[in-house]
Amino acid sequence: MKLASAPLLLAGLAACATPFNADVSRFQTQLPAPSGQTFAVVADDPALAGGLEFSQYADFVEAEMAELGYTMGSPETADLLVRFDYGVDNGRxxxxxxxxxxxxxxxxxxxxxxxxxxxxxxxxxxxxxxxxxxxxxxxxxxxxxxTIYTSGIDMKIDRRVDGQRLFEGKAEAVSRSNRLQHLVPNLVDAMFTDFPGHSGETMRISIAPEDREKKVRRID
Known part of the structure; x- marks a missing residue:
């Protein structure tokens, strides 16, 4: 019984240790230095605005922006508007x-x-x-x-005063899960790895689940 269960245990451990891989593409002009700059995360899709689910995922973006040194403000007065969207397909x-x-x-x-x-x-x-x-x-x-699913997030950063686009980024992943509660935090993590990155470059970001160690590989 013990010998028979060993391969199953090892398989389970291997599944738990599978890293999360995402392809991240980013384009940018010169983003302002964080010092003294405020931001607000808003829904790029009006249908998501005000939703509890969007608010939960926006928290992850806000935490990453704050870690970079930006200060959270309100959509009416912030220097930068971070437009955020997310989704997952029906699978294939x-x-x-x-x-x-x-x-x-x-x-x-x-x-x-x-x-x-x-x-x-x-x-x-x-x-x-x-x-x-x-x-x-x-x-x-x-x-x-x-069944495998393709999930993704879109993020745009605009200067609020004149609407000038400063940053555009996409992060996509293919996995056997369609649970946005698991996918979106990992995609946000990948988006902000080596942020803002080199404009026009696509990276493969691999995030180990245990220690969150990140590996970055250029794929374009």
């Missing part, structure tokens, strides 16, 4: 082929207690085979499908 099916499926009692890699879907290229030829291979027990490719 992804099909994955993971090698060959064996009868669980004839998988030599696990000494007769193998997992469905595991395939070793050494199965037929190496000492791991123990001479057990029989085409009768080769069930062909193990094909699985699951």
């Amino acid at each position: 099916e992804k099909v994955v082929t993971t090698g060959f499926s064996r009868d669980p009692f004839f998988d030599p890699w696990y000494g007769g207690y193998g997992r469905r879907g595991f395939y070793s290229p050494y199965y037929r030829h190496s000492a791991w085979g123990y001479g057990w291979y029989d085409p009768f027990f080769d069930n062909g490719p193990d094909v699985r499908s699951y």
Whole structure:
């Protein structure tokens, strides 16, 4: 029982340790230095204005702006208006082929207690085979499908007085989750990594879940 549960435990730990990856594109003119500048986060989509959900996600943006040194103000008087939007699509099916499926009692890699879907290229030829291979027990490719979702946030920063656009940014991620409560904070985190970034550059931001360590890779 303990041996059988070990692979499941390791799989669970691996799933928990999966980093969050987002592609971030940013364009900017010269943003004013934070000192003395106030900002307000507003909904870019009027339908979201005043909503409790929007207010919750706006808090994450406000925290990041404050950490940069900007001071939160009101939409009527702030120097900068941070226009924010978010969303997730309806998902699409992804099909994955993971090698060959064996009868669980004839998988030599696990000494007769193998997992469905595991395939070793050494199965037929190496000492791991123990001479057990029989085409009768080769069930062909193990094909699985699951739903993946594309989520994203848009952020624009305008100078309130004259409406001049100072910053535009998008962060997108593909994952098996469509829960905005989990996705939006991570997307905001990615957006503000090395903020404001180099104008016109797209980055792959990878955020480890345990220690929030961030890795940045240019992909354009």
